[in-house]
Amino acid sequence: MTAHETVLILDFGSQYTQLIARRVRELSVKSEIVPPNLPAREIAARQPIGIILSGGPASVYDQDAVEPDPAIFRLGVPVLGICYGQQVMARLFGGEVASAGRREYGAAELELLASCPLFEGLPPRQRVWMSHGDEVTRLPQGFRLVGRTESAPHAAMAWEERKLFGIQFHPEVHHTPLGQKILDNFLALCGAKRDWTPASLRQEAVEAIRQRLGQGQVIVALSGGVDSTVTALLCREAVGDRTIPIFVDTGLLRLGEGDKVMERFAAYGLAVHRVNAAPRFFAALAGVEDPEEKRRRIGHEFIAVFEEEARKFPQARFLAQGTLYPDVIESTSVKGPSATIKTHHNVGGLPAKLGFELVEPLRFLFKDEVRRLGLELGLPEEFVYRQPFPGPGLAVRILGEVTPERVALLQKADAIFMEEIRQAGLYREIAQALAVLLPVRSVGVMGDSRTYENVVALRAVTTEDFMTADWYRFDGDFLDRVARRIVNEVRGINRVVYDVTSKPPGTIEWE
Numbered sequence: 194m195t196a197h198e199t200v201l202i203l204d205f206g207s208q209y210t211q212l213i214a215r216r217v218r219e220l221s222v223k224s225e226i227v228p229p230n231l232p233a234r235e236i237a238a239r240q241p242i243g244i245i246l247s248g249g250p251a252s253v254y255d256q257d258a259v260e261p262d263p264a265i266f267r268l269g270v271p272v273l274g275i276c277y278g279q280q281v282m283a284r285l286f287g288g289e290v291a292s293a294g295r296r297e298y299g300a301a302e303l304e305l306l307a308s309c310p311l312f313e314g315l316p317p318r319q320r321v322w323m324s325h326g327d328e329v330t331r332l333p334q335g336f337r338l339v340g341r342t343e344s345a346p347h348a349a350m351a352w353e354e355r356k357l358f359g360i361q362f363h364p365e366v367h368h369t370p371l372g373q374k375i376l377d378n379f380l381a382l383c384g385a386k387r388d389w390t391p392a393s394l395r396q397e398a399v400e401a402i403r404q405r406l407g408q409g410q411v412i413v414a415l416s417g418g419v420d421s422t423v424t425a426l427l428c429r430e431a432v433g434d435r436t437i438p439i440f441v442d443t444g445l446l447r448l449g450e451g452d453k454v455m456e457r458f459a460a461y462g463l464a465v466h467r468v469n470a471a472p473r474f475f476a477a478l479a480g481v482e483d484p485e486e487k488r489r490r491i492g493h494e495f496i497a498v499f500e501e502e503a504r505k506f507p508q509a510r511f512l513a514q515g516t517l518y519p520d521v522i523e524s525t526s527v528k529g530p531s532a533t534i535k536t537h538h539n540v541g542g543l544p545a546k547l548g549f550e551l552v553e554p555l556r557f558l559f560k561d562e563v564r565r566l567g568l569e570l571g572l573p574e575e576f577v578y579r580q581p582f583p584g585p586g587l588a589v590r591i592l593g594e595v596t597p598e599r600v601a602l603l604q605k606a607d608a609i610f611m612e613e614i615r616q617a618g619l620y621r622e623i624a625q626a627l628a629v630l631l632p633v634r635s636v637g638v639m640g641d642s643r644t645y646e647n648v649v650a651l652r653a654v655t656t657e658d659f660m661t662a663d664w665y666r667f668d669g670d671f672l673d674r675v676a677r678r679i680v681n682e683v684r685g686i687n688r689v690v691y692d693v694t695s696k697p698p699g700t701i702e703w704e
Contacts, residue, residue, distance in 0.1 A: 197223040197393075198386055201241040203261055205229045205249030205277050208660055211519060213247060213275070213365045215559050216373060221387035222380050233264035243271045243383035246278025248363065252327050253280045253290050260285065271356035271382045273311075276325050279350070279359030286333030293328045293344070300368060301342040309339045309351050311358045313378050315371055321348075322368035328361060356382055367657050391569035394562070395427070398554040402431035402513075405552055410509040412549070414499060415440040415465060416584070417454040419577060420515030420555060423563055426570045427554050428513050429463055436513075437506055438463055441498050443491070444471025444597070445586030447611075448604040457576070466505075470498045471597075478588060478595040482632075484704035487595065491585045500547055512549035516556045517563065580625045581659075589704040593632030598685075599647075603630045605683045606649045613675050614653070623665050626653040629692075629703045637687035639680075646687040649679060654701055662696040 200217050204210045204226050217224040227236075229246075236244070244265060251258055263285050266272060274282040280290045303321045305312055321342070329347040332338060336357070340349030348361045358379070364372030380387075402411075413425040415438045428436040438458060442451040451467070458465045477490045503509070555563055567577040587603050588595045607628040614620050629650040637644040651672075656662035676689035692699075 197389055198242045199223045199225055199239065200243045200245060200380070200383065200385075201236060201239060202226045202245045202247055203229045203231065203278070205247050205259060205281070206251065207248035207275075207277070209363055209365050210247045211559070212657075213245060214518075215561060216365045216376055217245075217380070218389055218559065218562060220373070220377055220380055220385075221389045222383075222385045223389040229259050229261055231262070233262040233268060236262070236265055237268055241270055242385060243273070243379065244268075245379075246272065246274040246282060248276030248278060248324070251277065252292075253277065253284045254327075266355070266357065271379065272358070273379050274357075274359040275365070276361060276363060277327075279361055280327055280329055282357065282359050283329045283333050283336070283347075283350070286335065288329055288333035288336070289331035290327055291330045293326055297323045297325055297344055299323060301344065301348075301362065303340050303342055303348055303362065305340045305349075307337065307339050309349070309358075310353065310382055311349070311351060311360075311375060311378050312339070313381075315374060319371050320369065321362035321364075321372070322366050323362050325361060329359070391562075391565045394558070394566055395430075395569050398427050398566075399431045402428055402552060402554055406432050406435070406511055408435075409511055410435045410437055410506060411511040411513050411552055412503055412506060412509045413438045413513045415454065415458075416515075417446065417450055417457075418515075418582065419567055419572075419579060420517065420560075420563055422457070422572065422576075423567045423570060424513050424515045424554060425458070425463060426461060426567075426572070428552070429461070430570075434464075436463065437509055438465045439499065439502050440465050440467045441495055441502070442467055442469050442471060443474045443495070443586055444469075445474060445491075445588050445595070445600060447582070447587070448608040466502065468498055468502050470494075473498060474588075475595070475597055480594060482593050484589055487588050487704070488585050491588060496547075503547065503549075510550055511552050512547065513552040513554065515563075516553040518555075518557055518559050521556055578621060580620075580623070583702060589702060590627055591630045592703060599630055602647060602683060602685050603628060603649070606630070606679045606686060609678045609682060610651055610675055613671065613678070617671060619665075622655070623653045624656045624659070624662065625701055626651075626665075627702070628652075635688045637680075639687065644687045646685055648688045648690065649683075649686050650690045650692050650703070651675065652692040652701070652703075654696070656696075656701075659701065662701055664693045664695055667691070 200222055202213055202224055214224040214226055260281055284290050300320055301323045303319050305317045328345050332350055336350040336352045339351045342348045345361045350359045364375040411428050413428055415421045425438050440454055474494055477494045481487055564577045583589050587600055591599050610628050614626055631648045633648050634645055635648050653665035654662040655665055679689050
């Protein structure tokens, strides 16, 4: 990636760290997430225009508390400390931090007490979002008090001459309505040129692919989703028909999805090599009910099928896949890798043993940036903003054994649910919607006959970041219409239920 002006985010383990990075990038400035104790000399070598210290779950006075290298404050670039970041900054400069007595989580009203460039153009009172158990109790020398809330008397502090700022609240979350303006002001203090744009990313990615491949061929592992599609189009733009897309049809996709993939790429002038491998996947899943074992077998079979197909192109030395930035930074948090809730599988995880040199043109981008790049490449908005779909496909939306018959039932029910959501104009309002085939049957009555058939559960959620989610409140008429259509049109299903569990305690998917 060509050099861009960059803001470095030191990650102290906050659940919102990636959100900070995304918000900065939305303001057309490149951001990178780095370990919190990265030495100042290494930070200086990256020549950032600014530094942000994230929040975190620890206390700054814990024996093993992580601190940044104090020398970063002498680099001459603006620094913004958020929550834990404010507290550790205050402590390093000689201030005091103590327990707030009780954890504060939720909305608060920030009262600005003095003018400050960080809050330029903002009203004297504004709603902010708090999530902390400690707070700054005495400001360090050099800093002045800028803002307070009812429960946080030192909610904002500033040392303008050195461009050092600390805030107790979280400007990156949508619960702080004016938070993006605060970050925008910080970037202005950094002298940002705002050169992180879809057009520049497209140009640089294409040139990087072209230089990397030389005269070689590149195989692209297609899933049919946005990431692999954008990857394929970038490769096509870079090296033309030396791009070889391979699409492994597992038989576990949505209704008609395999044909849609072929039609889509034909329209873009790419000949896709489709492998109809459904029988192999169903054989591998026979008798399997455990969700982790399903994922393991699907991943193993996918690699085997892909490897066989790739051998047909002996001149291809490169493999392009849609690795995203969150995959790259997963292990850089102060907390280490996140706890495994479930194993993820997608075509971006092919092993090195396949013998290809990897090409990963999206590895510095977040999902929302890939979507904007897709629009820049001419992909239709309807496709670019498709809701997430699991790598193992409908196999993890079928509780119990996966068979062709059960997949066919779920495909039809899912198609009806998604069709009704689109017709109601709710698709972009909902972050993710899905249908789940349950491993139970229920008694019903249709006409004058008793039935004993399958049950399908519907789920729809709203979320900003998929780390937490709330169930979507459909009106009764909508649910009634969907349920009646599924029961009437899908022979083999006689009952429909709706999942009203938020995340946490549930996950978005059922397996």
